[in-house]
Amino acid sequence: MSSKPISAVPAERVRACNTAAIASDGSYVVYWMHAVRRAGWNFALQRAADWARELKKPLWIVEPLGCGGRWDSARRHRFVLQGMTDNARDFEKTAAGYYPYLETAPGEAETLLRELARDACLIVGDDYPLPLDCDPESWGKSLPVRLEKVDGNGLLPLQTAPEAFPTAFSFRRFLQRCLRDYLLDLPKARPLARLKLPPAPPLTKTIRSRRPSCRRQLASKVADSLLEKMPLDRHVSPAETVGGPCAARAVLKRFLEKRLIHYCDRRNDVEEEFTSGLSPYLHFGHVSVHEIFSALARHESWTPDRLGEKPTGRREGWWGMGRPAEAFLDELVTWREIGLNFCWRRRDYDRYDSLPDWAKKTLAKHAKDARQYVYSLKQLERAETHDPLWNAAQRQLVREGRIPNYLRMLWGKKILEWSASPRRALKILIELNNRYALDGEDPNSYSGVFWVLGRYDRPWGPERPIFGTVRYMSSENTARKIRVNGYLQRFAAE
Ligand SMILES: Cc1cc2nc3c(=O)[nH]c(=O)nc-3n(C[C@H](O)[C@H](O)[C@H](O)COP(=O)(O)OP(=O)(O)OC[C@H]3O[C@@H](n4cnc5c(N)ncnc54)[C@H](O)[C@@H]3O)c2cc1C
Structure with a gap:
């Protein structure tokens, strides 16, 4: 059996995660869709479909939603569930089987994948730069069949850049040198269109009884009640923004x-x-x-x-x-x-020590500076500071799961200013951002949070207390630059 299907997915985007062989006598190909949750423009799905076509096997698309994550909440899981409802509809008209699955306790998805793997030819999964719930790679080495992961994260395949870039300028120049080749390598908008495959066979009784699909419930009005069985942070309530x-x-x-x-x-x-x-x-x-x-x-x-x-x-x-x-x-x-x-x-992407040397040095020099205000995580979380603009931004984060970018920068800078130390500020930033933001726990979360402390930036004068030469922002200047009166009213205390 060749190790590659005839495929339009660029080789730089594909990574074998174990050395197991493809079982050409297996009953189906599995696409384990745990990060790229969509039916179109999806290199991993395209790769799985290519394999199914080549092996002349059915394709099962399994979309797990786990519940073991530190910041799993009713807010974020509802957003994903809304996407599952769309996906159920989108896959309905295709030759593939769709199996959406919700964990009710951590570890169930792993059992499901292991049971699926017994009859699978191979498993295709999503490559993603951060650890996520239900990541098959953590179990990949002991799976009896090949596990491949496919990277559809960016216009530039992740493997192409040899190092972590320290500035936007150097990265932009790198992109301008090599992105051209990848701009024409787009995934198919509808990878399953006109694909003829044998129908997906019923999964084993054990799977159906112990790890049942929630497909039927997704189509009903009670889909949200599915989340009730999951151990989630319910203090972070669903936002109005509809997912999917x-x-x-x-x-x-x-x-x-x-x-x-x-x-x-x-x-x-x-x-x-x-x-x-x-x-x-x-x-x-x-x-x-x-x-x-x-x-x-x-x-x-x-x-x-x-x-x-x-x-x-x-x-x-x-x-x-x-x-x-x-x-x-x-x-x-x-x-x-x-x-x-x-x-x-960088494995240390979320560690204080990953900051550039100049930033660590200047922040260390000012770590013990007197602070006019020091707030605890709880005070910040409840928007109990002296600064009305900051409080409004924090309330928007808690209520809606977002803050507009410019205010988000100010929001972060003030947490640095009002925390007992820069290391403490980093902890609080990560906690509040990832707990409440709908887009939290993303590579961008770490870019944004670490930017507050100097990542991707340069020293700025004059040297100030607490910040040293790390870029400073003030609420007064922000309020001068942008209109905020309506915003302050909208996110006033309730
Ligand atoms: C303290 C702090 C925390 C942040 N946390 C997150 C986070 O958890 N998740 C997140 O996606 N972004 C984060 N950002 C970056 C930025 O605030 C958001 O990406 C942006 O506000 C999203 O809104 P949009 O989709 O309307 O952006 P648009 O302006 O429409 O931009 C389009 C896309 O480009 C990317 N983008 C935009 N601005 C940035 C930026 N400054 N850095 C990196 N990518 C960017 C995003 O993917 C965005 O969706 C953070 C920034 C700061 C300062």
Whole structure:
């Protein structure tokens, strides 16, 4: 048996996670969809479909939702569940079987995968730079069949960048040198369309009785009640933002039609928002960066011959698109993918010691500086500070699971200023961000939180108490730069 199917998935995106063989006498191919939760624009699904076609076997798509994670909450799980409802609908019309599965206790998904593996030819999973619930790699070495993981995270395959880049400038220049080759390697928008496969056979009785699919409930009005059986943090209640690939497509459309045009000039506004709102959908894999890029390229009537020849590292001018589109791509590609790159290349991505030396040095010099305010995690969590703008941002985070980017920077900087030490600030930042933000526990979470302490930045003068030469921000300046009155009213104390 060849170790590769005839496949359009680029080799740089595929990684074998064990040395077990492909069981060509197995009953089906499994796609274990635990990070890239969508039916389209999905390299891993495409790879699994390629294998199923080549082996002439049925394809089972299994979407597990685990419950052992530190920040698992009713908020984030409801968002994922809404996506599962979309996926059930999207897979309905295809030749593949769809098996959505909710853990009621940690470890159940592992048992499910092991039971599936007994009759599988191989298992294809999602590669992701951070540890996630239900990651098959942790069990991969003892599986009886091949486990392959496929990376669809960014426009740039993770394996391509040899090191963690320290600045956006150096990463941008690297992208400008080598991204061109990958921009045409897009995943199929509908990898299962017109695919003819044998029908997915019923799974074993043990699986069906002990690890039942929740597919039927997803289609009913009581889908939310499924979460009641899961041990989740219910203090973090569901947000209004609706999850799922279907909502993601609508959010992308709204952005391109109504907001993009203002992206350069008004992206810092907080009373009316002009950014895309796509980060939670990107985080849970409900939308692909490739799909966003394609839609933007269409919107801009863009063709690859417009790409600049020289890698300058500059923010504007390389893509050959309009100014707002280029500014957006700098966030979506440079800033998002530098975070993917860091988490992929550095095991210490969430450790204080991963900060650049200059930042550690200056923060250490000022670690014992007197602080006018020191707040505990609880006080911060309850928005009990002296600063009305900060409190409003924190209330938005708790109520809605988000803070607009500009305020999020201020929010982070103040936690550094009001914590007993920079190490304590880092702990609080990670805890509040990942607990409440719908897009939390993402590589971008660590880029953002560590940026507060100097990652990807440079020293700024004048040297100040607490911050040293780490970039400083003040609520007064922020309130001068952007209109906040309406925002303060909207997120006043209840
Ligand atoms: C303290 C702090 C914590 C943060 N935590 C997170 C987090 O948990 N999850 C998260 O996705 N982002 C985080 N960010 C980055 C940024 O705030 C969000 O990505 C952005 O606000 C999401 O809104 P949007 O989708 O409308 O962005 P848009 O402006 O529409 O940008 C499109 C996409 O580009 C990426 N992007 C935008 N800004 C940034 C940025 N500054 N850094 C990295 N990628 C970016 C996101 O994937 C975003 O969805 C954090 C920033 C700070 C300062």
